[in-house]
Amino acid sequence: MRTALPAELDRTLAALLGADGWRTDASERLTYGYDNSRLQALPDAVALPRTREQVIALVRACRARRVPLIARGRGTNTTGAAVPVAGGVVVSFERMDRILDIRPGDRCAVVEPGVLNGDLQAALAPHGLFWPPDPTSAAFSTVGGNLACNxxxxxxxxxxxxxxxxxxxxxxxxxGELVVCGSATTKGATGYDLQRLLVGSEGTLALIVEATLKLSPLPPARGLLRALYRDVASAARAVARLMAQPVTPSMLEFMDGECVRLARDVGGADLPAQAGALLMIEADGDDTTLPAALDALARAAAGDGLLAIEHAPDDAARERLWAARKALSPALRTLAPGKINEDVVVPVSRIPALVDGVQALAREFALPIVCFGHAGNGNLHVNLLFDPADADQHARAQAAMARVFALAIGLGGTLSGEHGIGLAKREFMPQALDAATLALMRALKATFDPDGILNPGKLLP
Amino acid sequence: MRTALPAELDRTLAALLGADGWRTDASERLTYGYDNSRLQALPDAVALPRTREQVIALVRACRARRVPLIARGRGTNTTGAAVPVAGGVVVSFERMDRILDIRPGDRCAVVEPGVLNGDLQAALAPHGLFWPPDPTSAAFSTVGGNLACNxxxxxxxxxxxxxxxxxxxxxxxxxGELVVCGSATTKGATGYDLQRLLVGSEGTLALIVEATLKLSPLPPARGLLRALYRDVASAARAVARLMAQPVTPSMLEFMDGECVRLARDVGGADLPAQAGALLMIEADGDDTTLPAALDALARAAAGDGLLAIEHAPDDAARERLWAARKALSPALRTLAPGKINEDVVVPVSRIPALVDGVQALAREFALPIVCFGHAGNGNLHVNLLFDPADADQHARAQAAMARVFALAIGLGGTLSGEHGIGLAKREFMPQALDAATLALMRALKATFDPDGILNPGKLLP
Structure with a gap:
């Protein structure tokens, strides 16, 4: 199948990008048409620019023909944000993958968007630094994609x-205008903050060609606590206590009672029957500061409903404590072949209400739903399990997830904490945002992208 | 002098806001025409709304007549951002000063814009929480003003x-549209981040009527170190070391050699003659974590060029160590009656180049210039001293400050770290930002404020 692009544009872009950087072969296009959402669409072409000048020329050429441009890192996002639903050109940044500068004294790095998060971390480690975002996909997702999805x-x-x-x-x-937003300083009050506006905009406002990242000192040591609670409410109160004292945990992960049960009964994890919730609490620091930090966290974790708290003094113990969490994902797969995994976020105090509400929906729709995730931010991964081959189950799963969104919004939270909106959640945006705010977002989009060529059909309903 | 506003608008707004909330008397207008920049202009009226509904009606009425609206907290900003240079209506938020909700479990507070930063801190303290921004003006500046200026x-x-x-x-x-941006959660990936875009926009995009603030746990204890260095370069290397290890100081304040000399020779501070730079290094935490944190900071502060480091074990010692810093401002006043105080920001590694460059400018323009400020962010307050009664000195001072801006930009920094742009620095914006980026900022401004009625003449050149 030939590309549907105008022949003149095809020639122009082939000349701009070279044979290696411009692909219109159907099999190549197929490869760039999906992401981790399992949604798929065929682009008209794939561009693999090597320079910002090529990106500028590409955008200007496509704009003149009103051809969509869909930015792509490595397609690990879960919302369909990289799926070219309106056709057009997928712009893969895999060849703009250089680390341009690491400046340890300024705690910043300058990178091209296509560098893998994991490769960047490896390059930073010898300097005793790291870049904090650590999605599960870090080893094979790009910094540009991380920024696009926040x-x-x-x-x-x-x-x-x-x-x-x-x-x-x-x-x-x-x-097709090149803009430079922000400076390599940790403070700034010089005009509008465009850089944070671009983060999370899912390629709908601009294509990032270079990023100056804020780095943090790599803590030389980490310590782990695992706390088991009678019920979700006790664990949530512990989360509030943990977040209200001065030692901020470096991780604060939560598993609800269903997760604990699955990890134990299906995954074989060593967990007591009466545990209704679990927290993994990590501190980081160095040998001087870490023991005091862990003491502070253990004190905050203690309280009514705590069944047991264990400290991992070494790597082996650490592995043993993480085993329950790691048993969860395989256990989920044995339960049902299909899964909708959304990442609603609520104020921390509303975690018990969210989990209770989700369990009520599980009963109402007769489908297992489990909650786990980043408790310190109130960002829970709600996993709804079903058999995709069963049309009725699939429909119930989708109806239940719509209710989960309404539940989170009703609790003062919102649709997504870290996955983004993409295609998967754009129809729910009017529930999360009022009409005037959505209209302003659309007007902003038009300001950056007057002809609507950047990732059309995403994020905004 | 009567207001120049159209009589019908005057009547409409008097009816909307009541006699108490609508002031057109010349003496009242005078009071609301200046800020801490010493710039001044007479508004046509002053509005003191009590509700968001009044703000909406006010904006719509003024928009219909193309009358400017200038948001005002308490006028403590230093850039002229609250000065009504194009006339119009000053909107003082002093009556929208309620703390609507404090939610300790969610570490957030919901406030109206007119609440004083200091009053908010006092209300938060019993909950063991604080709101981090701490400008010098905190006791008498508003949260809305803090947000407007970042x-x-x-x-x-x-x-x-x-x-x-x-x-x-x-x-x-x-x-005149009410928009709700963000949610009371510490994570979000649900549409464009409008709330951070509004912060620092100096009232040019929208009028904030309610803010949900992220709170932090109030550390029960603080510890202070004062380190003296041979020269600025040694101190700057110490700053880089301090920022490259895992214990982030809760303050990291810098004084250059001129400041040290003034504090000693004029202010009477007990400082050795060979000290060419000074760092105040603070850690916070609790009794368990603080000693380890101070140890880590003291180790990082040590290195080539360190002359002495002192720890304040109690309040009296703390006062004694702060005395040198506090002696500085009175000493500056004895040196010259006039002062231009700007707050350029550079990457931390460029602090020595900035201070060297500033001293070269002091020699070239034959005026004293001293640098002190927030070293951990590379945000230095450059104080240029002169006699305003001497026209030649005044002109030299302004020429020198223009060169300071160029110097900071040339070092990869920018015009302002925390004071903002306002009137004082808008003519320098084209040096800091390229034409395409400025054009995009102007287009954004037009998206939020189609008729250009919000704080005209500020921020953008």
Whole structure:
């Protein structure tokens, strides 16, 4: 199948990008048409630019023909944000993958968008530094993709998500203009903060061609506590106590009673029958500071409903304590072949209400739903399990997830903490945001991208 | 002098706001025409709304007549951002000063914009919480004003500035639309991040009517170190070491050699003659964690060029160590009656180049210039001293400050770390930002404020 692009544009872009950087072969296009959402669409072409100048020329050429451009890192996002639903050109940044500068004295690194998060961390480690965002996909997702989705991860509770760890961005707007937003400083009050606006915009406002990232000192030591609670309410009160004292945990992960039961009964984890919730509590620091930090966290974790708290003094014990959490995902797969995994976020105090509400929905829709995730941020992964081959179950699963969104919004939370909106949740945006705010977002989109060529059909309903 | 506003608008707004909330008397207008920049202009009226509904009606009425609206907290900003240079209506938020909710479990507070930073801190303290922004004006500046300017302060090195400590904002755009941006959660990936865009926009995009603030646990204990260095380069290397290890100081304040000399020779501070730079290094925590944190900071502060390091074990010692810093401001006043105080920011590694460059400018322009400030963020207050009665000195001072801005930008920094742009620095914006980026900022401004009625003449050149 030939590309549907105008022949002149095809020739122009082939000349701009070279045979290696411009792909219109159907099998190649297929490869760039999906992401981790399992949604798929065929782009008209794939561009693999090597320079910002190529990106500018590409955007200008496509704008002149009103051809969509869909930015792509490595397609690990879960919302369909990288799926070219309106056709057009997928712009893969896999060849713009250089680390341009590491400046330990300024705690910043300058990178191209296509560098893998994991490769960056490896390059930073010898300097005793790291970049905080740590999505599960870190080893094979790009910094540009992390920024596009405002990716987080367990460490966000202490270090923030992608938006909190960017100092400056250079980007090409939908008008083909190169803009430089921010500076390599940790403070700034010089005009509008465009760089944080671009983070999380899912490629709908501009294409990032360079990022100056805020780095943090790599703590030489980490310590882990595992606390078991009678019920979710006790664990949630412990989360509130943990977050209200001065030692911020470097991870604060939660598993609800269903997760604990599955990890034990299906996954074989060594957990007592009466445990109704579990917290994994990590501190980081050095040999001087870590023991005091762990003491402070253990004191905060203690309280009514605590059944047991264990400390992992070494790597072996650490592995043993993580085993329960790691048993969970395989256990989930044995329960049902299909899974909708959403990442609603609520104020921390509303975690018990969220989990209770989710369990009520599980009963109402007769489907297992489990909650686990980043408790310190109130960011829970709600996993709804079903058999995709069963149309009725599939429909019930989708109806139940719509109710989960309404539940989270009703509790003062919102649709997504770190996965983003993409295709998967855009129809729910009017529940989360009022009409005037959505209209302003649409107007902002039009300001950056007057012809609507950047990732059309995503994020905004 | 009568107001120049159209009589019908005057009547409409008097009816909307009541006699107490609508002032057109010349003496009243005079009171609301200046800020801490010493710039001044007479507004046509002063509005003191009590509700968001009044703010919406006010914006819509003024928009219909193309009358400017200038948001005002308590006028403590230093850039002229609250000065009504184009006339119009000053909107003082002093009556929208309620703390609507304090939610310790969610570490957030919901406030109206007119609440004083200091009053909020007093209300939070019994809950063991604080809001990190701590500008010098904290006791008498408003949260809304802090947000408008992205105010920082010494604690920003650990806790971030205003932008890093806001979760959600409700605001009225220049089109008179109420928008709700963000949610009361510490993570979010649900549409564009409008709340951080509004922070630092100096009232040019929207009027904030409610803010949900991110709170931090109030550390029960603080410890202070004072380190003296041979020269600025040694102190700057210590700053880089301090920022590269895992214990982030809760303050990291710097004084250059001129400051040290003034504090000693004029202010009478007990400082040795050979000290060419000084760092005040603070840690916070509790009794368990603080000693280890101070040890870590003292180790990082040590190195080539360190002359002496002192620890304040109690309040009296703390006062004694702060005395040198506190002696500085009175000493500056004895040196010259006039002062231009700007707050450029550079990457931390460029602090020595900035201070060297500033001293070269002091020699070239034959005026004393001293540098002190928030070293951990590379945010230095450059104080240029002169006699305002001497026209030649005044002109030299202004020429020298223009060169300071160029110097900071040339070192990879920017115009302002925390004071903002306002009137004082808008003519320098084209040096800091390229034409395409400025054009995008102007387009954004037009998206929020189609008729350009919000704080015209500020921030953008």
């Amino acid at each position: 990716a987080g991860g367990p460490r966000a509770v202490k270090y923030g998500a992608s938006r909190d760890n960017v100092l400056a961005l250079t980007a090409v707007t939908g008008a | 105010a920082g302060g010494p604690r920003a090195v650990k806790y971030g500035a205003s932008r890093d400590n806001v979760l959600a904002l409700t605001a009225v755009t220049g089109a």
